[in-house]
Amino acid sequence: MYLSRMTLRGRVPTSYDEVAHWFKSRGFDRVVFLSGEGRGINYTGNGYEDGRYLALWIMSHISSIKYYVTIPFSQYGSKKLRDDPSEGFANSYWRDWIDGVLSVFDSNRLGFYWSYESCLQATPHDEANVTEEFIREMSRYIHNHNQEFIWIPATGSGSSVRGVSYLNDPDYDGILTIGGYFDYVFVQPNYYEYSKVDEEGNPHLPYTYEKLVEMVRWVYEELPKKIREHNPNAKTTVSIEMEADRAVLLGQCGHCADCEYKNNKCVQCNNEKCRERACQYVWAILEVYSEVFNRRPPIPPDRAIDTLFPDRAYYFGTDFTVIDKVRETCPEW
Template identity: 60%
Template structure:
């Protein structure tokens, strides 16, 4: 993380930067596992990361990732083979072997909202054919349930932050895995992904999606202890002269060459505008994505009421 063009002098300082902005917990990510160490030994991999966090960050509560994939995008294991002997159970055991009172629980890093459906992108990676898809889906749902129960048995929480892309609220209601497996998580922070996509993803569509998250989805979750909320999204493209992954940026050869920073800031503000339109008191607990520059959160909050 950076602030005013400089990095922190210590991990304690960067934690203070978060706390000064009202954040009471952080999530350690890792690109669904692609940027997390992989040796093949889940226990040692999980223990290694847990020891690193415990020895470097000691003054803020956090969730630690459960890495879904590795390096080249392949999965660290096959969920349909069950949780009990999986890489992921060994990872969780490795993390749990390190006592840390700041750890609240785990973050399931697979973001696809299509998991637990027969359209899950993981099916292609695993080579699952059409005749096997329904069987895989049922096994995957059982895997998530077993993982959740195991984590809860160890008095830890499990959270998920599913990405929805440009999919409509109606599509998500009828075709996504969010209503199917959310009951197994303590917190589900749905990513609207409005900030990242072009003008075909209208403000009206954002309002529709937030209304679904706020009003419809919770009633379809068979667990009163599951909190359904939202991820607020912005990045460095809201800052003058900076680039990012905003819909109002232009990329050439995967390189950002220009951004309309004012439009990006307006697009970030649309999140709070839409929430105010649907229900001003909605989502008291939220997740935030704002890149690696804390000036982003400061700039957006200065411009956008309710962020």
């Protein structure tokens, strides 16, 4: 049995279609079924049966919104992997998982989401040994079944975020290498979560708003070019993820850079600063828009944002109140 963790102002939904309504009424047209890179998803060792079980559950519970189903990387409740990527895709747990999902017909399913978020994969620094060949074969298999393939890579790790200069280095940024095998790549700036960046030769620099603008500019201008340099046939849509969580709510704690932690537990947040940090994603996009098109308002901000990134991913924790609170502060979010 799988249970939704989504709530609205503390209220648990009466049905999964009510959750879908909460999404759609806020302008979302699709969702991703995921759980901590797979750590919250059933694992028996049989990829086909595990994938089929989740697909049947989704099909029988939700019928009113388009979705992507996750490809779980780690085992249930563990950081241990479900298989060894270095052994290849063809005989892996993950191919069996995909087959299990595909055995269940569901017209609402758009495709698959690769749950391993690290931007280090397919680089010399990836401890999981995910290779370009592995991703290429997985992508080909999914596309041969007329399904889409998406990825939301994190650019942050631990208590710091790699700076933009690292993201132009293929030794540290696998997005450049494997991004072209996905239909959509939504880069996580991780600005909301982290207060520091690591630039080459300058570790633990402040993750300033100016660095966020640099990140947005890189995602819009540089990353698509780099992906196509490596894979000229790539048709990847490159965009970003907008990020916030319950730390934007009065008296709540979360994973915001303006929160205080003790013993790895959040004890206090500056909720106003966290809301501002979430809104700065909008400001940064508008600033890059002004640079690119040499235009400033009266262009409506939402139209400018849609011009740069018409398709965006959103992370907002498990409480829809987060969306409402951020949009109350910055409506274009």
